[in-house]
Amino acid sequence: MPICCIGAIVETDLDAILTIERQSFKRAWQRSAFLEELACDYAYGYAVRCKTDNNSAQIIAYICFRIIFAEMHLLRIAVAPRWRRRGIATWLLGKCFTLALEKGAEAAFLEVRPSNRSAISLYRKLGFHLVAKRSNYYRETREDALILKKHLKEVL
Numbered sequence: 001m002p003i004c005c006i007g008a009i010v011e012t013d014l015d016a017i018l019t020i021e022r023q024s025f026k027r028a029w030q031r032s033a034f035l036e037e038l039a040c041d042y043a044y045g046y047a048v049r050c051k052t053d054n055n056s057a058q059i060i061a062y063i064c065f066r067i068i069f070a071e072m073h074l075l076r077i078a079v080a081p082r083w084r085r086r087g088i089a090t091w092l093l094g095k096c097f098t099l100a101l102e103k104g105a106e107a108a109f110l111e112v113r114p115s116n117r118s119a120i121s122l123y124r125k126l127g128f129h130l131v132a133k134r135s136n137y138y139r140e141t142r143e144d145a146l147i148l149k150k151h152l153k154e155v156l
């Protein structure tokens with residue numbers, strides 16, 4: 001795992017985040033969706049910064065989630081392609097689970113495409129399990145959405 005730090009997303013981070021977003025999702029969020037999260041009182045966004053070869057700090061991953069009463073809803077997580085498979089998503093999610101617990105959340109929820117094998121494998125490793133399926137949820141591919149849940153107290 002490279003040496004990285006986590007900080008709250010600010011508007012000036014969005015160009016870097018949008019680049020990773022477009023590399024990572026079939027239906028990428030637009031800038032307006034991130035701005036909506038930044039303006040929302042119960043939304044949280046964190047970027048992972050890492051020192052690159054030329055010693056400057058570069059955003060290599062990010063996460064967006066909301067905490068609604070006792071539920072953490074994971075909306076977005078992505079790691080830049082060249083930084084994947086180094087434990088960054090596992091580490092970032094662990095930090096956010098701790099934060100969500102401190103804020104009173106008891107369970108985390110997310111939705112994922114059944115074809116997203118890497119994400120499903122990540123979530124299963126972290127203790128998520130299937131609680132529901134939404135048929136034809138992703139319009140462009142007519143894929144179902146899998147709804148996964150994790151009890152936060154089990155993780156730490």
Ligand SMILES: CC(C)(COP(=O)(O)OP(=O)(O)OC[C@H]1O[C@@H](n2cnc3c(N)ncnc32)[C@H](O)[C@@H]1OP(=O)(O)O)[C@@H](O)C(=O)NCCC(=O)NCCS
Nearest residue numbers: 024077078079084085086087088089090112118119121122
């Ligand atoms: C899913 C994603 C966030 C994982 O990030 P990451 O930093 O590479 O994940 P980690 O290194 O922490 O991997 C943890 C585990 O997840 C699973 N995993 C991650 N990438 C995988 C892949 N390409 N193939 C199979 N399993 C994978 C493995 O079980 C892995 O553990 P291991 O490396 O010990 O085998 C990243 O692939 C990504 O940004 N994908 C595009 C965006 C996306 O799909 N987000 C989730 C939407 S629901």
